[in-house]
Structures are given as structure tokens and as C-alpha cells.
Amino acid sequence: MTVSHPxxxxxxxxxxxxxLAVLGLTVAVALPLIVFVVLPLVGILNLSFVTEDGxxxxxxxxxxxxxxxxxxxxxxxxxxxxxxxxxxxxxxAFAYAMHRTAMPGKRAFGMIVLxxxxxxxxxxxxxxxxxxxxxxxxxxxxxxGIDIYGFWGIVISDVFYSFPHAYLILxxxxxxxxxxVYESAQMLGASAARVFRxxxxxxxxxxxxxxxxxxxxxxxxxxxxxxxIGGDFSVLATEIYNQVSGQSNFAMGAVIGVxxxxxxxxxxxIEKWIMRRHHASITDRSQPLRLMPDRRRDMAxxxxxxxxxxxxxxxxxxxxxxxxxxxxxxxxHLSLRHYRFEVQNGLQPLWTSVWVxxxxxxxxxxxxxxxxxVMRRLHGAAAQALYFLSILPAAVPGxxxxxxxxxxxxxxxxxxxxxYGTAVILAICNVYHYHAQGFLIATTGLNQISRVFDxxxxxxxxxxxxxxxxxxxxxxxxxxxxxGVFFFVRSMVTLSAVIxxxxxxxxxxxxxxxxxxxxxxxxxxxxxxxCIMLVVxxxxxxxxxxxxxxxxxxxxxxx
Amino acid sequence: xxxxxxxxxxxxxxxxxxxxxxxxxxxxxxxCFLGPSGCGKTTLLRVIGGLExxxxxEVKLNGRSLTETPARLRNFxxxxxxxxxxxxxxxxxxxxxxxxxxxxxxxxxxRRVAEMLALVHLGDQAEKYPHxxxxxxxxxxxxxxxxxxxxxxLLLDEPLSAxxxxxxxxxxxxxxxxQSALGVTTVMVTHDxxxxxxxxxxxxVMNGGVIEQIGGxxxxxxxxxxxxxxxxxxxxxxxxxxxxxxxxTSSLRIGVRPEHIExxxxxxxxxNSVVGRIEKCVFLGSFTRVTLAVGNERLQxxxxxxxxxxxxxxxxxxxxxxxxxxxxxDVTR
Numbered sequence: 001m002t003v004s005h006p007x008x009x010x011x012x013x014x015x016x017x018x019x020l021a022v023l024g025l026t027v028a029v030a031l032p033l034i035v036f037v038v039l040p041l042v043g044i045l046n047l048s049f050v051t052e053d054g055x056x057x058x059x060x061x062x063x064x065x066x067x068x069x070x071x072x073x074x075x076x077x078x079x080x081x082x083x084x085x086x087x088x089x090x091x092x093a094f095a096y097a098m099h100r101t102a103m104p105g106k107r108a109f110g111m112i113v114l115x116x117x118x119x120x121x122x123x124x125x126x127x128x129x130x131x132x133x134x135x136x137x138x139x140x141x142x143x144x145g146i147d148i149y150g151f152w153g154i155v156i157s158d159v160f161y162s163f164p165h166a167y168l169i170l171x172x173x174x175x176x177x178x179x180x181v182y183e184s185a186q187m188l189g190a191s192a193a194r195v196f197r198x199x200x201x202x203x204x205x206x207x208x209x210x211x212x213x214x215x216x217x218x219x220x221x222x223x224x225x226x227x228x229i230g231g232d233f234s235v236l237a238t239e240i241y242n243q244v245s246g247q248s249n250f251a252m253g254a255v256i257g258v259x260x261x262x263x264x265x266x267x268x269x270i271e272k273w274i275m276r277r278h279h280a281s282i283t284d285r286s287q288p289l290r291l292m293p294d295r296r297r298d299m300a301x302x303x304x305x306x307x308x309x310x311x312x313x314x315x316x317x318x319x320x321x322x323x324x325x326x327x328x329x330x331x332x333h334l335s336l337r338h339y340r341f342e343v344q345n346g347l348q349p350l351w352t353s354v355w356v357x358x359x360x361x362x363x364x365x366x367x368x369x370x371x372x373x374v375m376r377r378l379h380g381a382a383a384q385a386l387y388f389l390s391i392l393p394a395a396v397p398g399x400x401x402x403x404x405x406x407x408x409x410x411x412x413x414x415x416x417x418x419x420y421g422t423a424v425i426l427a428i429c430n431v432y433h434y435h436a437q438g439f440l441i442a443t444t445g446l447n448q449i450s451r452v453f454d455x456x457x458x459x460x461x462x463x464x465x466x467x468x469x470x471x472x473x474x475x476x477x478x479x480x481x482x483x484g485v486f487f488f489v490r491s492m493v494t495l496s497a498v499i500x501x502x503x504x505x506x507x508x509x510x511x512x513x514x515x516x517x518x519x520x521x522x523x524x525x526x527x528x529x530x531c532i533m534l535v536v537x538x539x540x541x542x543x544x545x546x547x548x549x550x551x552x553x554x555x556x557x558x559x
Numbered sequence: 560x561x562x563x564x565x566x567x568x569x570x571x572x573x574x575x576x577x578x579x580x581x582x583x584x585x586x587x588x589x590x591c592f593l594g595p596s597g598c599g600k601t602t603l604l605r606v607i608g609g610l611e612x613x614x615x616x617e618v619k620l621n622g623r624s625l626t627e628t629p630a631r632l633r634n635f636x637x638x639x640x641x642x643x644x645x646x647x648x649x650x651x652x653x654x655x656x657x658x659x660x661x662x663x664x665x666x667x668x669x670r671r672v673a674e675m676l677a678l679v680h681l682g683d684q685a686e687k688y689p690h691x692x693x694x695x696x697x698x699x700x701x702x703x704x705x706x707x708x709x710x711x712x713l714l715l716d717e718p719l720s721a722x723x724x725x726x727x728x729x730x731x732x733x734x735x736x737x738q739s740a741l742g743v744t745t746v747m748v749t750h751d752x753x754x755x756x757x758x759x760x761x762x763x764v765m766n767g768g769v770i771e772q773i774g775g776x777x778x779x780x781x782x783x784x785x786x787x788x789x790x791x792x793x794x795x796x797x798x799x800x801x802x803x804x805x806x807x808t809s810s811l812r813i814g815v816r817p818e819h820i821e822x823x824x825x826x827x828x829x830x831n832s833v834v835g836r837i838e839k840c841v842f843l844g845s846f847t848r849v850t851l852a853v854g855n856e857r858l859q860x861x862x863x864x865x866x867x868x869x870x871x872x873x874x875x876x877x878x879x880x881x882x883x884x885x886x887x888x889d890v891t892r
């Protein structure tokens with residue numbers, strides 16, 4: 001047997017170009033994170049500690065000496081804690097119904113419950129106002145005189161707003177179960193309540209804790225709903241906006257920003273810490289749980305899930321209907337007049353939103369996938385530092401990030417000032433606002449690929465970039481596309497960070513909804529919301545169509 | 560020496576994977592690293608391939624240190640345990656990958672891929688994708704892929720352990736044939752002593768991060784240097800001799816393979832014999848394994864064929880031929 005030897009590879013110890021490539025990519029990923037996350041944060045911290053008498057706690061002392069501001073802090077915490085408690089309990093029950101009962105219609109319920117993720121963040125408040133507000137149809141029709149503005153309005157809107165986030169975490173926790181444990185308990189004669197208390201609840205406690213901290217962060221940093229339905233009830237997120245946009249008091253905005261940053265940051269840190277200590281108790285030997293039909297339990301699950309999904313649909317549905325009637329609730333004749341958008345700029349903000357979101361999707365894919373890829377080759381302190389930087393944005397509330405961008409980039413000394421006031425900075429801001437989540441989706445996708453592929457490619461002489469291009473990316477492209485869709489959708493519906501950065505010429509659709517509502521033009525706000533939701537729905541349909549055409553396996557978008 | 564390892568050490572946290580390993584491998588040789596899981600054999604293979612960096616010591620190829628040469632530039636072919644074929648590429652693309660990395664010309668690549676696939680009897684499967692192949696076929700493609708760029712050294716990391724027993728035996732023979740035909744220096748990691756004994760020119764028995772013994776199959780089986788090797792390669796009875804020592808006389812620690820113990824027929828040679836009580840008789844196909852209680856010690860013997868005449872409770876006289884006795888010097892290991 002003879003084998004030809006056309007050329008042999010020399011193996012002299014050349015300069016390792018792979019090391020350079022990894023180093024270069026690390027810098028290319030870390031530098032923008034420092035510029036677009038760390039610097040704005042430093043700006044906020046700087047300003048909040050700068051007083052007329054030099055650096056110190058003066059601003060904070062002044063803040064807490066005013067009873068009005070102290071009340072804002074108390075408001076924020078009472079609203080957030082109340083909402084978190086309600087949401088986690090309701091979402092747990094919903095996830096339980098989805099995974100531990102044999103009720104019918106799970107597919108539909110599973111899709112409906114995610115609806116709030118794909119709507120502008122203030123749609124919940126808008127929908128509730130169409131029913132229970134001053135001009136709400138239920139309030140008007142029955143003369144109930146309910147005053148929804150304030151504490152309970154915010155709580156109810158934010159329960160719906162944060163519900164899908166809590167559901168996704170709890171759903172993951174409840175989906176996993178080892179049938180052998182449950183069968184053992186049954187054979188030992190444990191009642192259903194006892195099984196729940198001694199097995200189900202302890203097995204899902206990490207999910208419950210994680211969901212609690214995640215919902216806490218989402219609610220305390222939410223801006224859109226309190227803005228629309230809060231009335232005189234001020235919370236930290238809205239107070240930042242009032243101080244900065246209403247009174248141009250940037251120093252006070254920065255102080256409130258820090259006050260918001262601390263609890264939100266702590267919640268994220270604790271949540272990550274808990275999840276790191278959580279080691280899966282499910283092994284490859286575990287038997288999946290098989291559900292025996294149980295009429296009473298399944299019926300209860302069905303009724304509960306129907307009520308929850310019914311309410312979610314009702315809120316979105318009311319906004320939808322309100323956008324098509326002449327003047328809600330006085331003149332309920334169908335009309336398309338609100339879709340003429342006879343306001344300043346017309347429909348332009350929607351197109352700006354689409355372009356900004358496409359750009360955010362593209363930039364977001366590049367930076368988070370590059371980050372996830374380079375993480376695969378880094379070890380030790382460098383890996384930890386880059387991971388920390390990548391996850392850091394999760395701890396930064398949108399309002400704080402947006403305000404930080406003003407300080408960092410509305411500064412002639414910064415060469416990046418040319419970005420300020422453009423649509424580009426809106427896209428960048430959205431990318432880094434949601435960087436942590438995008439990065440985690442990309443990392444999860446990448447971690448599904450065995451390292452053996454990297455090693456096989458390396459041993460065959462494949463460079464870092466060739467391995468990525470020829471081996472890794474062709475396998476994980478569905479995850480990559482889903483990262484892009486994630487950034488696109490978030491950018492379409494977000495309000496909090498970009499509210500400080502839009503200009504009349506770079507107005508975004510979600511901001512338009514807020515401004516239209518603020519101007520008393522609820523029907524047009526509804527129409528704009530519907531347009532946003534349609535764009536999002538089309539993007540999702542396109543994404544799923546693409547996956548189906550290519551025969552890729554189901555890729556989960558959120559969660 | 561062609562490939563030479565000196566004092567290789569590697570720790571993972573508090574675990575010492577390799578504790579000063581030195582070894583020389585000649586060009587064209589087939590060497591097996593054999594040992595229980597966790598003995599450091601895979602780590603040693605990965606250090607040779609550059610997939611893992613050693614904390615101390617160095618690997619030399621033709622006298623030149625490879626420490627500064629990354630895996631990518633070593634031109635060592637590696638075959639992994641399983642599932643290492645790139646799933647998004649066809650069989651032909653997989654085999655061509657290393658050639659493209661080495662910038663071979665297109666026609667050369669084409670010819671080489673066809674040649675390699677013919678070599679592993681998969682010429683007709685070139686356009687298939689990995690998931691369309693059986694486990695054995697996948698490993699043959701992996702072998703073709705690793706051999707295509709004319710590697711200086713071929714490294715096989717338990718390439719057969721994920722396969723069914725029958726496929727494993729066929730492929731074992733095929734690897735050996737291929738290796739001797741191509742003359743490529745090969746190192747294979749395995750925990751299967753039969754695999755190592757069949758395929759290797761030399762076997763490196765490893766345990767706890769060190770080399771216990773190096774030698775051919777016959778050396779290791781007939782002249783194990785210590786108790787670990789004696790018990791790891793084949794089975795070995797360890798007993799004191801004479802079994803019941805008289806007061807004042809010293810007894811010796813000896814080893815004897817189960818198949819070397821002979822039955823004493825009535826009237827036969829009864830020198831060096833002991834009497835024991837049969838505890839267990841297990842029929843294992845081509846032989847029957849009998850466990851014998853002699854005083855406090857247990858003796859295992861393997862008798863050809865099925866033995867219906869023996870059963871638990873019966874007594875048996877067996878003889879240990881002097882030339883079958885191993886003196887186990889290192890009892891502590």
C-alpha cells in the first residue's frame with residue numbers, strides 16, 4: 001500500500017498567530033464594553049458624588065432630607081415587593097399547571113403567556129387604563145368610580161409585564177423532575193399536598209429564588225408602566241425622568257440613578273450567586289415524569305391558565321380594539337383615523353425604530369457571539385474579567401444607562417460625541433442595555449457544542465478563525481439568528497434607556513407611544529403600539545419560517 | 560529518539576494527573592497507554608498532542624522541544640473517543656479539512672480524500688453526513704481524517720471504547736493493519752488490556768500519574784514487576800507459600816495465574832499441592848472459573864470447558880507448578 005506525499009507540513013515553532021487572534025478579539029470585545037457600559041456608569045457615579053463643596057455624600061444627604069424624595073424610595077420598594085410577591089406566586093401556579101397537570105391547550109397557553117414580551121413595555125398600563133382609567137370603558141359603563149392611578153395600577157400592570165419572565169424561569173425549574181422520586185413518595189403513601197411540600201417545592205426553590213430576584217429587578221427598573229398609570233405616585237425610575245427631562249437637574253437624576261442602581265445591581269448579583277451554587281439534581285439516569293390524568297387537578301389547571309391567558313389577551317386586545325374605534329369609549333364606531341398618524345413626524349418613528357432595531361440586531365449578534373466565542377478560548381482571570389464585563393449590563397437599569405450615555409457622550413471632550421443625537425447611539429445603547437441576556441443566549445448555544453470539535457479542528461491545523469467559520473458557526477447559526485431576533489425585539493419595545501437619547505429626528509416608536517399617551521391621545525398611542533406589535537410579530541414569524549425551512553431544531557428565543 | 564517525553568507533570572487543581580513521566584517512542588512504533596480511569600493516560604496523550612500544556616517537563620520530536628509549538632502546528636493526527644466528526648460537513652469534507660488547513664492544492668486534496676476513504680473501505684460513502692453513518696463507520700472516517708495530512712504521529716484517544724464489542728474487534732485489527740502499512744508512529748490510549756495486547760508493540764502501564772511498567776504483552780504478562788501490573792494485566796492469585804506455615808518457618812508471598820494451577824488426579828504428581836474447599840463454580844463459556852478456599856486464602860483457577868463434576872462444597876487438590884510462580888517483590892503497591 002503506497003500513499004502519496006504531495007507536501008509535508010513543516011512544524012517549526014512559528015509565532016502563534018492563534019494567540020494573537022484571541023488576544024485581538026478579546027480587546028475588540030472588551031473595549032466597547034468599557035466604553036459603552038463602564039464609562040457611562042462612571043459618569044453617573046461621578047456626578048452623583050460631585051457637589052459644590054467637592055466630592056462627598058452631600059447630594060445623597062440633601063436627597064434624603066426632603067420627605068418628598070424619601071417617599072419616592074419607599075414607593076419604589078413597596079410597589080416592587082408587592083408586585084414581586086404576587087407575580088412569583090401566580091407564575092409558579094401557572095408553570096405548575098403547564099408542567100404538572102395534564103390539562104389540554106398547553107401549546108396555546110405557552111404562546112399567549114409570552115405575549116407581554118413582544119409588546120411595548122407600557123402596553124399593560126395602557127390596556128388597563130382603557131378599561132379602568134378615567135375614560136375606561138368599564139368605569140364609564142358601570143359608573144364604578146374606580147381610581148386605578150397610582151399604587152395598584154402600577155402593581156397590576158407590572159404583574160402582567162413581569163409575568164412571562166417569572167414564568168420562563170419557573171417553567172424551566174418545574175419542567176425537570178425525576179419520576180423515580182415521585183413514584184417512591186407515592187409508594188410510601190404521601191398525600192399530594194405532602195409531595196408538593198416535601199419534594200416539588202424544595203426541588204424548585206432555586207427557580208423560585210431566581211424568579212424573585214429577576215422580577216424584583218424588572219419591576220424596580222420599569223419606567224413605562226409607572227409613567228402611564230402612576231399618576232402622582234412617583235417611583236425611582238420615573239423620578240429620574242422628571243428630574244432630568246422636566247427640571248434639567250442632572251445631578252439629582254444621577255443621585256436617584258445610583259439609588260436605583262444599588263438594589264437592582266444587588267438583586268442581579270444575588271441571583272447569579274444563587275444560580276452558581278445550584279447544582280442540578282437531575283442526572284442522565286433520571287426518569288422523566290409521566291402525568292396520569294386527574295380530572296379535578298387538570299380542570300383546576302385549565303380554569304386557572306384560561307383566566308390568566310384571558311386577562312393577558314384582554315389587555316392586548318383592548319389596546320388593539322381601541323386603536324380601531326373613533327374615540328374610545330365615547331364613540332365606538334370603527335375607524336382607521338388613528339392610523340393616519342397626523343402628528344409630528346407621522347409614522348416616521350416606526351421606521352426609525354425598525355432601522356435602529358435591525359442595526360441593534362446586527363451589532364448585538366456580532367459583539368455577543370464574538371464575546372461568547374472568545375470566552376471559549378480564555379482561561380483564568382482574563383475569562384472571569386470578560387465574563388463580568390459581559391454580564392455587568394444586567395445590573396444596570398435602563399434609565400441609569402441612558403442617563404450615563406448623556407454624561408459620557410454629550411461631552412465635546414469625548415471623540416465619540418459625534419454619535420450623540422444620532423440613531424447609531426440608540427442602536428448601540430440597546431445592544432449594551434441587553435448585552436448580558438444576548439451574551440447568555442449565545443454562550444448557551446455555544447456550550448451545546450462539544451469541545452472535541454475545537455480540538456479536532458486544532459489538531460488538523462485549523463486556526464481559531466477557521467474553526468469558528470467552518471466548524472462552530474455552521475452548527476450554531478440558529479442560536480446566532482435567535483440572538484439577533486432577541487436584540488431586534490427588545491429594541492422595538494424598549495423605552496427606558498433610549499428615552500434620554502432620542503431627538504425629534506430620531507424619535508422611536510415606543511417613545512412615541514409614551515408621548516402620545518402623555519398628550520392625552522390614547523387612541524393614537526394604541527395604534528402606534530399595534531404597529532410595533534405587528535412588526536415584532538412579523539419578525540418572529542420570519543424567524544420561525546427560516547428555522548422550519550432549514551430544518552433546524554426548535555430554538556428557544558427567550559429563556 | 561524520535562518522540563521523547565521527559566519528566567512530564569500536570570496537576571488539575573489539587574489532583575495530580577501526571578507525576579514526572581518519562582518515555583521514549585521510536586519512529587514507526589505502536590505504543591499503548593494502558594491503565595484504569597484517572598491514571599493520567601489520556602492527559603499524557605493530550606500533552607503529546609499539545610491539547611493540554613504540561614506544568615513541567617517537555618516533549619521532544621527528533622530532539623527539538625515542542626513546548627512552544629501549539630497543537631495546530633504539530634501536525635499530529637488525533638482520533639477522539641467518539642462524535643468528533645464535524646456534523647455540518649460531508650464525509651469527504653471532513654477528510655479534506657486538514658488538507659485545506661495545510662493549504663494543499665485542490666486536485667491533490669481530491670485525490671488524497673479518495674485514497675484515504677478507499678483505505679478505510681468507505682469510498683462509496685464520501686457524500687454522506689456523519690449522522691448517516693454507524694459508530695464504526697464514523698470512527699473509520701475520523702481515522703482517515705487524522706491520517707490524511709500525513710501526520711508525524713497518530714494519537715488515538717480510546718477510539719474504540721464507544722463501539723459495540725464486535726465492531727470494536729474488527730476495527731482494532733483494521734487500525735493495526737493500517738498502522739503497519741503506513742508505518743506511522745502511533746500512540747493509543749485504552750483501558751482494555753486485550754486491545755492493548757493485540758495491537759501494541761509496547762504497552763505502557765500507568766497508574767496514579769506514573770508509569771508502572773513498559774513492555775510487550777508477553778513481558779507484562781509473564782514478568783510483571785509489581786503487584787499492580789500483575790493484577791491489572793490478566794488475573795493473578797496472590798498467596799503465602801507454603802499456605803499453612805509451620806511455627807518458625809517463614810512463608811513467601813507468591814503470585815500464580817489462574818490458568819496455570821493444575822488439578823491433581825488421584826495417583827498423580829502431588830508435589831507443591833494444596834487441598835481446598837470449592838466455594839464457587841462459574842461457567843464462562845470456554846472455561847470454568849473455580850474459587851477455592853485454602854485456609855484463609857482464596858485461590859481462583861480456570862479449567863478448560865464445562866466442569867459438571869465440580870460443585871460448591873466439594874474438596875479439590877490442586878498443584879502449583881514451580882515454573883508458574885511469580886515472586887511478587889513489591890507487595891505494597
